[in-house]
Every structure is written in C-alpha cells, then in structure tokens.
Amino acid sequence: MELGLPDIIALLAGRRADLLVDGVVRCEPGVVIETRKAVSGQEPCFLRLPLDSPAAAYAYPEPLLLESFAQSACLLWACTTDRADLPQVAGVRGATFHRPVRPGCVLRTVAKLVPGTAATMFFCGRTSLVDGPLVMTVDNLVLTVRPPGAVLRAHE
Amino acid sequence: MVVRVRSATEVVAYTEVRGCSAMLPLAAVRSAVAELLRRQRGPGWSVAVRTVSVLRLFREPDPGAVLTTDVTCEAVTGDEMVASARCVCHDELVATVTARIACQRDE
Numbered sequence: 001m002e003l004g005l006p007d008i009i010a011l012l013a014g015r016r017a018d019l020l021v022d023g024v025v026r027c028e029p030g031v032v033i034e035t036r037k038a039v040s041g042q043e044p045c046f047l048r049l050p051l052d053s054p055a056a057a058y059a060y061p062e063p064l065l066l067e068s069f070a071q072s073a074c075l076l077w078a079c080t081t082d083r084a085d086l087p088q089v090a091g092v093r094g095a096t097f098h099r100p101v102r103p104g105c106v107l108r109t110v111a112k113l114v115p116g117t118a119a120t121m122f123f124c125g126r127t128s129l130v131d132g133p134l135v136m137t138v139d140n141l142v143l144t145v146r147p148p149g150a151v152l153r154a155h156e
Numbered sequence: 157m158v159v160r161v162r163s164a165t166e167v168v169a170y171t172e173v174r175g176c177s178a179m180l181p182l183a184a185v186r187s188a189v190a191e192l193l194r195r196q197r198g199p200g201w202s203v204a205v206r207t208v209s210v211l212r213l214f215r216e217p218d219p220g221a222v223l224t225t226d227v228t229c230e231a232v233t234g235d236e237m238v239a240s241a242r243c244v245c246h247d248e249l250v251a252t253v254t255a256r257i258a259c260q261r262d263e
Contacts, residue, residue, distance in 0.1 A: 004169055012245070015175075018175045018177055042166065054202070054262035054263070055199075055261045055262070056263065057202060057262075057263060059202075059204065061183065061186065062182070062186070062204070062205035062208075063177075063179035063180075063182040063183040063186060063205075064183075065180070066179050066208065067178065067179045068180060070179070082188055088178060088213070088216060089178035089179075089213055090212070090213055091211060091212045091213060092208055092210070092211040093208075093209070093210055093211075094208075094209065095207065095209070095211075096206070096208075096210040097204070097205055097206060097207070097209045100204065127211065146215070146216075152179045
C-alpha cells in the first residue's frame, strides 16, 4: 500500500502544521511502514538561525528525527486499527543517532510494529538516508490512546 | 524559549507549548544543554544528541502553556554528558528524559 500527502494529512489530522512525513512508499498493516521525508534548507528550524551560523547549526535537530519516526508509527497504527482516535507518544527507549542530517538529504524511515493491546502498541525501527547511511535507530517507541479526559484537556 | 543557568550542572528551560509535538521535552533539554555549553565554553560549540536512553511522556502539555524543564547534567567524558530532565506544566509532571549529549566544536 502506498499513501500520498493527502492521505497522510487525513490520517494525521491535527498534526498538519507539524507534519514530518512526505510520503509512504510501503505499508503493510500490522507489520511495517516505510516513509520518506525530504529535509530542506527552508525547514522552520533553520529559518530561525542567525545568518552567520556555522555549518554545524544546520544539522537537522534529533527531536525532529524522532518526531518523524513517531508520525510514521502513527500512520502504521492508523492503517492497522479501526480506531478513529489518534494515539499519542507515551515513551521512547533506546534511540541512537548515528550521523547528522543536512539540508538536501532524503530520509527513509522503516518502523515495525510489535503488537500490544488495543490501546497501546510498540514500534522499533530505523531511519537512514535514502542512499544508505544509517541516521537513527529506535529500540522501542510506545504509542497509546490516552483516556478521553486527558486528550480533551490537551486540546482545550 | 528562555533558559536560565543555575549552576555548572543545572539549567532550566521555559518553553511555550505550540503545536502537539511529543518531542518538545527533548527539544527543551537539547536547547538547555546548548545554552549551558555556550555559557561555559563560549561561542563556537554546539550540541548533538547521541542517545535518548529513556523518554517518558505522562500527558500532553496544554497548548499555550509554559513547559518548565529542569535539567541536571553529569559529565561522562570531556565532550559528552548525560542530561536528566523533568518537565512540568501547571505543576503537573509531563515528561522525564535521560539522554546522552555530545559537545562538539563548530568547524
């Protein structure tokens, strides 16, 4: 299964302003998802940098790499379950960053689902550059649907 | 984001919550450690997260609220430290983070 940007926007409703997945090239519900994200020099995180910033400042921030992985996992969740409510990240364990990512890079993220319960699922996987070198590995990312009160409170 | 350095090993970041990124606590820790490094070593240094050992998110922070992130750093080597952080919003615990962060000289 492939998903284009309109599908991704529909599935990750509420995260459109912070969308960090450009495309889904493979999705096997209940098993694995492979996504793409192109890192541009026009990313909001780079636009805030002073003009005289050194090259090191243009490394794509690690929290955004992890957020992109989490959004990929959310898409796999959405394709796997019939639940209408979007899960939230509950935790991450063992995320290792292997190399910096610069503008112009295209990221390939593969997230695998480790079945959990109806309300909680676990994911592991990796992000690499589309031409091979490893960028990040994730041992365990936990997605969960919070109790209704907690979700409502967060969006009031 | 406002960052206040309390001591050579303790720093606190105040971040306005925008959007719904679950990784805001980790981003706050990264920025806090970067400011601590800038105060200690001056310009020409930057930080890179090497490993997120544990990130626990207990609830989503309220959009528009201020996320307070208390970070304690412990040097592992001359250029790497372990940052342990506690993130609070409206006096409620939002997240805890333990991450290994490298300090590197800009080229």
